[in-house]
Amino acid sequence: MTMTTPEGAVLTVDEAPGEDFRPGSVGLVGRGFVWVGLGVALLLPMLTVDFAQACSLAAIYAIVGLSLNIVVGYTGQLSLGHQGFLGLGALTAANIVFKLKVPFYIGIVGGIAAATVAAVVLGLVALRITGLYLSLITLVFGTAIASSLFSLGSLTRNGSGVPANRPDAVSTNARYYLLCLLVMLVIFYLDTRLTASKTGRALLAIKENERVAEAFGIGVTSYKLLAFGLSGAIAGLAGGLFAFRSQTYAAQDFTETGLSLALLFVVMVVVGGLGNRVGVVIAAAFFALLNYLLDKLFISWHAFRHLVEHVPVLNGYYGPNKGALAGLIGAVLLLQTLIFNPGGIGESVAPIQRWLKGKRFSLHDDSASAGPGAVEGSSVRA
Amino acid sequence: MSVLEVRDLSIRFGGLQALQDVSLDVNEFEIVGLIGPNGAGKTTAFNCITGFYKPGTGRVTYRGRDVTQVPPHKKAAMGFGRTFQNVGMVKTSTVLENLKTAQHARIGYDVSAGLIGAPAVGREERELADKADAILELLGLEDVRNLRVGGLSYGTLKLLELGCALATEPDILLLDEPSSGMGPDEAHQLGERLIDLRQAFGLTMLLIEHHVPLVLSVCDHVYVLNFGRLLAEGPPSVIQTHPEVVAAYLGGEAPEALDATEETDEDAALDAQLGHHEVTPDDAPTEVIESPPAEPKPRRTAAKSTTRPRGKTAAESREEKAAAAKKGAKR
Numbered sequence: 111m112t113m114t115t116p117e118g119a120v121l122t123v124d125e126a127p128g129e130d131f132r133p134g135s136v137g138l139v140g141r142g143f144v145w146v147g148l149g150v151a152l153l154l155p156m157l158t159v160d161f162a163q164a165c166s167l168a169a170i171y172a173i174v175g176l177s178l179n180i181v182v183g184y185t186g187q188l189s190l191g192h193q194g195f196l197g198l199g200a201l202t203a204a205n206i207v208f209k210l211k212v213p214f215y216i217g218i219v220g221g222i223a224a225a226t227v228a229a230v231v232l233g234l235v236a237l238r239i240t241g242l243y244l245s246l247i248t249l250v251f252g253t254a255i256a257s258s259l260f261s262l263g264s265l266t267r268n269g270s271g272v273p274a275n276r277p278d279a280v281s282t283n284a285r286y287y288l289l290c291l292l293v294m295l296v297i298f299y300l301d302t303r304l305t306a307s308k309t310g311r312a313l314l315a316i317k318e319n320e321r322v323a324e325a326f327g328i329g330v331t332s333y334k335l336l337a338f339g340l341s342g343a344i345a346g347l348a349g350g351l352f353a354f355r356s357q358t359y360a361a362q363d364f365t366e367t368g369l370s371l372a373l374l375f376v377v378m379v380v381v382g383g384l385g386n387r388v389g390v391v392i393a394a395a396f397f398a399l400l401n402y403l404l405d406k407l408f409i410s411w412h413a414f415r416h417l418v419e420h421v422p423v424l425n426g427y428y429g430p431n432k433g434a435l436a437g438l439i440g441a442v443l444l445l446q447t448l449i450f451n452p453g454g455i456g457e458s459v460a461p462i463q464r465w466l467k468g469k470r471f472s473l474h475d476d477s478a479s480a481g482p483g484a485v486e487g488s489s490v491r492a
Numbered sequence: 493m494s495v496l497e498v499r500d501l502s503i504r505f506g507g508l509q510a511l512q513d514v515s516l517d518v519n520e521f522e523i524v525g526l527i528g529p530n531g532a533g534k535t536t537a538f539n540c541i542t543g544f545y546k547p548g549t550g551r552v553t554y555r556g557r558d559v560t561q562v563p564p565h566k567k568a569a570m571g572f573g574r575t576f577q578n579v580g581m582v583k584t585s586t587v588l589e590n591l592k593t594a595q596h597a598r599i600g601y602d603v604s605a606g607l608i609g610a611p612a613v614g615r616e617e618r619e620l621a622d623k624a625d626a627i628l629e630l631l632g633l634e635d636v637r638n639l640r641v642g643g644l645s646y647g648t649l650k651l652l653e654l655g656c657a658l659a660t661e662p663d664i665l666l667l668d669e670p671s672s673g674m675g676p677d678e679a680h681q682l683g684e685r686l687i688d689l690r691q692a693f694g695l696t697m698l699l700i701e702h703h704v705p706l707v708l709s710v711c712d713h714v715y716v717l718n719f720g721r722l723l724a725e726g727p728p729s730v731i732q733t734h735p736e737v738v739a740a741y742l743g744g745e746a747p748e749a750l751d752a753t754e755e756t757d758e759d760a761a762l763d764a765q766l767g768h769h770e771v772t773p774d775d776a777p778t779e780v781i782e783s784p785p786a787e788p789k790p791r792r793t794a795a796k797s798t799t800r801p802r803g804k805t806a807a808e809s810r811e812e813k814a815a816a817a818k819k820g821a822k823r
Contacts, residue, residue: 300607307606307613311593315582321544322580327568327597327660336603 131470141466152291156284163283164402166355168395169290170348175378175394176297176387177344182376183385184310185337186317187236191248193371194255195225195342197364199349204274204359205265214277214354221350222343228255229342233335249372256368261361272359290351294391297344301387304340313337314385370437377440381447382454388463389456400436494519495664495696501540501550510536511547511720516698518664521690523697525707525728528717529740534700535577537717538666541698542574543567554664569597573662575653577669577700583642587633587652590641591624592617594659627655630692631685646673651682658693665689667699671706679703683710708732716740 133141155165174196181189199221207217232251236244259265266272280286304310312333315323320330353359364371374397382393407414418435447454465471496518503511511533518524526534539545541552543564552560559567568574581590599620601613628634631651636644644652650673657665670686671679683706689695701707707714707728714731716723718740724731731737 299609303607303609303613306609306617307603308592308596308599308601309603309606311582311585311589312596314585315593315596318582318584319580321564322576322582324544324564325542325568325574325576325580325660326594326656327565328593329563329565 131468133468133470141468144466153288155287159283161402162287163355164399165395166283166287166290166351168398169287169294170351170355171375171378171394171398172294172391173290173297173348173351174345174375175382175390176294176301177341177348178375178379179382179385179387179390180301180304180313180337180341180344182379183383183390184305184313184317185334187240187334187337188245188376189232189248189341190245190369190372190376191232191250191252191255192341192345192375193364193368194252195229195345196349196352196371197256197260197368198228199225199346200353200359200364201260201265201272201349202346203350204272204353207274208272214280217274217354218347218350221353222346225346225349226339226343229345230335230339232342233338236338237331237334249369252372253368256365260364266359266361269361271361272353274353274357274359276354276357286355290355293347293351297347298387298391305387309333309336374440377444380454381440381443383456384454386454386456386460388459389454392455392459397436397440400439404435495555496541496698497551497553498537498541499551499553501537501547501552503536503540503545503547509720511540514550514717514720514722516715516722516725518696518698521694521696522712523686523690523699523710525711525714526698526700526717527702527704527707527714527731527737528723532717533720534717535668536720538574538668538698538700542572542666565597568660571661571663572666573657573660573664574666575650575657575668575670577672579646579649579653581641581649581653581656584640586638586640587628587636587644588621588624588638590652590656591627591659592620594656595620595623595661598661624659627658630658631655647678650674658689662693662695664696664698667697667701669700669702671701671703674703676703676705679706680709682706686710704732 155162174192177195178189178192181187201221202224203217203221206212206220207214228251232248235247239247261269263269276286280289312323312328315326315328316330316333323330323333352363356363378394378397379390381389381397382391383389408418409415451458453460461471461473494517496516498514498516501511501514502509514533514537516524516526526537528534536545540547540550543559543562543566547560550560551558554567554570554572559570562570564572582593585593599616601610601616606613625634625637628637631654633648633652633655636648636652641649641652650670654667654670657667667686671682674682686697686699687710690697699707699711711728713725714728715725716731716734716737723740724734724737726734
């Protein structure tokens with residue numbers, strides 16, 4: 111920009127990075143293309159039946175990831191019991207709809223309510239204990255509810271599973287995927303509002319230092335309960351969607367794989383980046399699609415099949431324990447994140463995110479590291 | 493009426509009697525100092541007053557209301573602003589975010605409104621940011637507005653923490669060693685800033701401080717804690733030369749030591765200008781430490797009268813202390 115001093119000399123001022131940066135027409139078009147491309151990519155799974163079904167799971171896992179992120183990422187309380195809330199949501203939704211013949215959405219609301227109550231009760235425990243012991247308690251909650259309530263004969267039709275028929279409007283896999291995607295986007299939006307409001311700041315303060323939070327007038331007790339309740343509600347919602355995705359509530363979804371599911375959720379959040387919703391969603395989608403993608407690779411790519419069948423570490427895959435390879439990949443990713451990339455996927459994609467929001471492309475966040483002036487809003491207020 | 497009235501506060505941690513019958517008063521617009529050697533129980537007293545610890549016995553009264561059992565976050569909402577000895581802020585957040593977090597109790601919208609992003613939320617969030625900016629400007633810290641707190645220098649952090657305490661819109665400010673990590677010049681500036689802030693916000697303050705010149709220049713009244721008990725109290729000029737205080741600080745050294753080591757040249761010059769008679773231990777008013785010699789520092793006249801209309805109980809306890817001090821002096 112140029113400006114004229116009182117003496118008449120013309121000064122040329124280099125634009126400070128990020129200061130009132132407006133992308134040019136090329137930049138705008140480029141960004142527009144990427145946004146539209148993202149939108150189209152999200153809708154593409156609707157074209158196929160089985161990929162849509164896999165992507166529904168991705169959206170549901172993303173919802174679970176966002177839910178767990180509230181407790182682990184924002185509030186700093188490690189929960190290993192989230193498959194319990196998911197299962198409770200699924201169980202309640204399927205049973206209400208099947209037994210009481212109520213509409214689908216009432217079943218979903220019922221699932222949310224049940225999971226919320228369980229989460230608040232668990233939250234009451236979380237008020238007393240922290241750290242390792244809290245993780246242990248949530249773990250016990252998850253496994254206890256799985257071995258008791260989830261396999262109760264009256265709630266699982268004696269183990270044969272409770273049918274969960276989708277309503278006509280979302281009867282196809284493609285439409286059901288669209289529903290899951292929309293719900294995920296709504297939760298994503300609520301999460302952005304959460305972090306932009308006093309609630310998000312309160313949770314962050316609690317995570318870092320409860321005494322400071324209290325000195326700032328934040329009721330630690332009520333906000334911890336709120337975090338658990340909110341997280342449980344969202345996980346319950348995901349559970350309802352989960353039941354109607356597979357069109358049946360089967361106890362073994364949560365009992366047999368219970369603990370590994372709980373760990374998978376935590377791995378998802380850590381690999382995605384604690385407290386980073388974009389990263390969490392990406393990581394959740396990745397892990398949900400991993401088995402599907404590996405199946406596809408195995409069938410259609412000979413070299414891959416050869417590798418899996420002949421490398422000793424990998425050849426357990428496609429046998430009795432089919433998830434082994436996915437688990438191995440998860441473990442490697444977790445280690446990679448913890449050692450090399452603690453910010454997770456979220457931090458890695460942050461530059462792209464900023465660029466998409468109309469900022470200049472740079473690997474480092476200008477607004478959080480540069481001096482005054484490089485700040486959105488500050489010049490407006492001055 | 494005193495803003496804060498603490499009566500017979502005692503707390504015990506296992507075998508350690510951290511506080512024993514501590515009573516103190518903080519009157520409207522006063523800056524009261526709480527000093528004492530390390531481990532004397534100053535921060536414990538703060539934690540009891542602000543509700544972080546539940547005292548074993550004793551009572552904390554805030555503007556006539558018994559608040560002994562009120563939890564800290566509710567006290568913050570009532571008007572207790574506090575800082576911490578080792579900086580209490582959200583380190584991973586930016587300065588601006590911290591100042592917004594600190595305004596938590598003043599926010600009108602509720603959680604559900606925040607979650608759906610109601611229009612009122614945006615409006616109020618802008619007001620929070622404006623207030624944060626005003627505080628930053630007041631403290632001369634506009635430069636760090638968008639920096640993460642974790643990367644800032646200790647002195648800046650201490651000042652920012654004060655800003656965060658201000659953002660809670662306090663009525664009474666409890667500062668735990670505000671000048672730690674600051675050099676003599678910065679500490680002097682801080683003292684002037686505290687007096688300005690009192691004027692600007694109508695604040696009452698209670699501060700724990702080790703930097704004696706700062707205590708002498710800003711405090712209207714000083715309490716001295718030692719081994720969990722009140723050792724002495726009085727105007728700073730008297731406390732400065734109080735033999736027991738000097739002994740507690742320096743392990744029984746000659747009283748002059750405190751003056752010699754702690755009072756800055758500037759203060760001495762000021763005193764000389766005013767013809768202020770330096771109080772030596774020989775003529776120290778051990779009898780009635782209630783009445784300070786004339787006006788010790790010119791700054792204080794600008795702020796508020798230093799006369800302390802105090803409750804009867806306080807006067808009585810003070811007489812007891814005076815008697816005790818007298819005994820100590822004779823010994």
